[in-house]
Structures are given as structure tokens and as C-alpha cells.
Amino acid sequence: MKTASACEIHGIGFILPDSGMRPLEAFDFPGVGVLRVGQDGVTGIAETQDRKAVFFSRGGQTLAYLPSNVSVPSYYPLRPAPLPGRVRAVLMDLDGTSVRSEGFWVYIIERVTARLLGDDDFRFTEADLPYVSGFSVIEHLEYCLRTYCRGADATLEQARRYYFELTEREMAEVLAGRGRRDAFTPSPGLREFLLKLKAHGVKIGLVTSGLHQKAWPEIVSAFEVMGLGDPLQFYDSFVTAGTAIKSGQAGTLGEQQAKPHPWLYAEVLLPMGVPREETVGIEDSSAGAVAIRLAGVAALGVEDGNIRAGGATPLCAAIKPGLAAIWDDILKARCE
Secondary structure, three states: OOEOOOEEEOOOEEEOHHHOOEEEOEEEEOOOEEEEOOOOOEEEEEEOOOOOOEEEEEOOEEEEEEOOOOOOOEEEEEOOOOOOOOOOEEEEEOEOOOEEOHHHHHHHHHHHHHHHHOOOOOOOOHHHHHHOOOOOHHHHHHHHHHHHOOOOOOOHHHHHHHHHHHHHHHHHHHHOOOOOOOOOEEOOOHHHHHHHHHHOOOEEEEEOOOOHHHHHHHHHHHHHHHOOOOHHHHOOEEEOOOOOOOOOOOOOOOOOOOOOOOHHHHHHHHHHOOOHHHEEEEEOOHHHHHHHHHOOOEEEEEOOOOHHHHOOHHHOOEEEOOHHHHHHHHHHHHHO
């Protein structure tokens, strides 16, 4: 669809072409039809740079359309979510925000693609990175199949099988103390950040689009390094994308309804007893920033992820270089 010079999206603000999001003049929304700015009450249309979310405003309300090649396309309302004056709960992403592991999981996806192609020398390019990090495993694999494996006679089920075989082998090595020592390390300042939140009585939730069998060794390894004991005793709530759907075994739909869908963040907040208006979410990915905002929570970003590259900058109240800056510049005054 043709881009526009600028637009206003209720709940986000004015969207300019250099904001990371693309203002659009029109868009063909499945089940809705073609909407055009200035017609039928539509005041703005904009999509993220990675095209994982398209927003349109009409009548003072905004809907987010989430396209998908592997699950049902969905619509969600987007409401304003300014930074709270008082913060009583902080929801944190796992990969990239709490634990530095994204390079390891990109490596796993890369090796799966290499196996599908029968080419051990295959490597991702810089242009691939926004599409093989931050989303669900299925979406990462679907991107690789679409981009690199069209003539390789490969299927999504075959890619998933290779992925789980490689993941299970690598995770067993990590938990046995024989895995890559640099695979999972706490993000800089994580220990101090978590302890400051605890000291101020702030509840903490941990959220990941990763399946449980990959997420659990990550956080266990990080907590061992930090000397903080059992993660389940430390966090007030912990939600993953569930377990893999395998032949003959029970699984969940969490992987297909992971970020940028809001359900993981909505679920992690449930047992805390804290309203959304007194909660912030911290992410390093564009999909995560969308998910936080669609869950009705204010979003804060950390650099080094793909928030800017993915085009989700306007969804964040602020983007800081790390957790220490988020505490010093934003949360300290709001938690005391």
C-alpha cells in the first residue's frame, strides 16, 4: 500500500516516516476491506517496519491487525498506556532483556536452515536478523523456509523436527554443565535491577515467547551466575509459550499465539493483583513492544534488540541503553 507523509494513531500519537513506523494512505484489512485515511472516519493507518502489526484509528479508537502466515490473523484494540505515576509491577522479557541469549537462538535457527539446505557453510546476513529474533519459533522457521528453502523441498514440520532435536541436545548439555559457556548470561545490571525492584516492594513478572524447554535452562543458568537462588521463588509470576506440540504428545497453542499477541503479558499480570495502570513492561524486541501495548501496559525499551529496526519505537514511552538507565531515569522516582 502507498505510504503517506504522516498520520495520527490514537493511543500512539503522530507517526512520521522517520519514526520507524510507516504511515499509510490505505490498507486492505482482511475481513474489513480497504480502508483509506480521510474516508469513513479513518484518521490514520500505520504499520511497523517489519510488517508484523498494522494499526488504524477510527472514531477515537485504534485496532491493531496482526498478520500471520502460520496462525489465524487477529485484531486487538490498542488503548493509551502512558507511564504510570506509581509503578507497582514490572513485567520483563527474557531473551535479550533479562538474559543475553539471542545470538545462541539465532545460531540454532541458522543451523536448522543449513541442515534443510544441506549446506554447512550457510550463514544469515544482517538483513535476516529482525526476522529470526523476537518472534515465535514457528515464525522464525517459516521466514527461513520462505526466504532460503523454496527449492529445497523442505516443510515446516521438518524444520520444527530439526529445531527440537538440536534444541534438546543443546539444552541437555547446558543443564549438565557441558554446554556453551557463553550461551546464557545475565544482561548487564540485571542482578542490581531485580534487587532494587524487590527492595521497593515492586512485583516482577518474567515473560517469554520461547517454549518452556528452552526458556527454563536460560533463567536457571542466569540465576546461578547471579546467586539469586530458585527463579520460581524470586519472580511473582513466570509465563512461557508452553510446551511443544509433538506427535503423540500434548502441547499448547502458546507458540502460535505468542508475541506480538498480548496473551503472555496479559496472563503474567493476572496473579499479581496489580492493575495495568500501575504496571510497565520492558522489552528489547518489536514484537514484545507490540504485545505489551496490546495488553494495555506502558512499554519501555532497551537498546541492542530490534525495536528500532522492527519499527516499534513509537509504541515505547522511552528506549534506554540498559536496565541501569531504566531504573535511574524512569523507575526510581516511580517506585519510591
